[in-house]
Amino acid sequence: MKKYLFKIKYIVLGTFVSLTACVSDDLANVGDLEDITGPTPFYNVTDVTRSEFDCNDVELWADYDFNFLAGSNLAVNGTDYQWSITPSDGVDLINKNLPILEQLIEAELATVVAIEKEIAKLEFKIPCETDPARVIVLQAQIVDLENQLVIAEEALTDETLENVSNLENQISVLEPATLQDREIIFSFPNPGEYTVGLTVTDNLGKLNYTEKIITVNQAVPTIPVPEISEPSFEDNSLFDGTGDGRDSWKTPSNDAWSPFGAGTTVIQINTDSNPIDAPNLPDGTQAAKFPGGGERVAYQEIEVTPGAEYVLTYFTAFEEDNFGEMKVSILKPSTSTYAEAQLEENIVASRTDSNVGRVDNVFKKHAITFEAGDNESVIIFASNSGVETRLDAFDIVVKE
Structure with missing residues (x-):
């Protein structure tokens, strides 16, 4: 019995040595096994749709924009990306850096932009305001904000204006987005269902494909927050600066x-x-x-x-x-x-x-x-x- 166990031990040892030799770079004509792992593509998508409605909930405009970011399981091999979209009629491609640069410009002009947004909010309210007294107050607030806007614009420093100019120049020379970009924004023309596919190719020429059905929903108006007058029972807290809190x-x-x-x-x-x-x-x-x-x-x-x-x-x-x-x-x-x-x-x-x-x-x-x-x-x-x-x-x- 001991003799058979002894033989088995050496058979196992010989097999281990043989397998080790297969991957040794020191042995002639023997190298690493070929990498046969292909890419496994995937992508993440974020809905960045924007829209605007009037006070009667009529759509003024809508940008049905979705941000797509491609990826794969490959951490080392270089990869190429190829997007496809069906139907493609009317779909625009937007460079992912465009909204980033636009936000940086808004940050440089933060005070000016904030005043402009407040003016836009008040102008939005006036057409549907039925109380003449409120309309007068809103119009007066707009005049005051317009005066503040002039002051804010005049207070912009040369450094700020130069920064804005540089950012605007960066926007003007942005490369057009292509279907080969890893990250891209698709601007869809209308609500509906679109098939968005992604092909990932590694540096060995191996490729794989994945796709999803992307549902673009009809834009809906934002539900307005109700207004509670004198919510904290404070004096002079009505819309026109009056009131005794009650x-x-x-x-x-x-x-x-x-x-x-x-x-x-x-x-x-x-x-x-x-x-x-x-x-x-x-x-x-x-x-x-x-x-x-x-x-x-x-x-x-x-x-x-x-x-x-x-x-x-x-x-x-x-x-x-x-x-x-x-x-x-x-x-x-x-x-x-x-x-x-x-x-x-x-x-x-x-x-x-x-x-x-x-x-x-x-x-x-x-x-x-x-x-x-x-x-x-x-x-x-x-x-x-x-x-x-x-x-x-x-x-x-x-x-x-």
């Missing part, structure tokens, strides 16, 4: 919206005159104050986009001498009385917070998520009970 939060009718059927419902204002020494307000120096009797309410109707989803945030603070609550509701615009505001059929969403576990007069942030549904507007409605309560810093965003 003007936007008054009910259409005291009697109809009073929890008790009569009497004033106008909220009170709590002022923190020295926020540096007592920084307990979430924003500014004023907050809405609701007496413990529950007779005051806050009411504001805001415009929303049907079908959109929103997140409303705000802060509350309570006295601690008794149990107290604050209820904030999102109501359908057809709600016309306090009694109707209590009916589930009229409540889009609501949240009730109490002073249990709270610290006296310390503000805490809350959030309500709601869907606009078919509504073009909703009512923000707030009421309290039990103890003196404060409300501050409303904000709203479109939920992504």
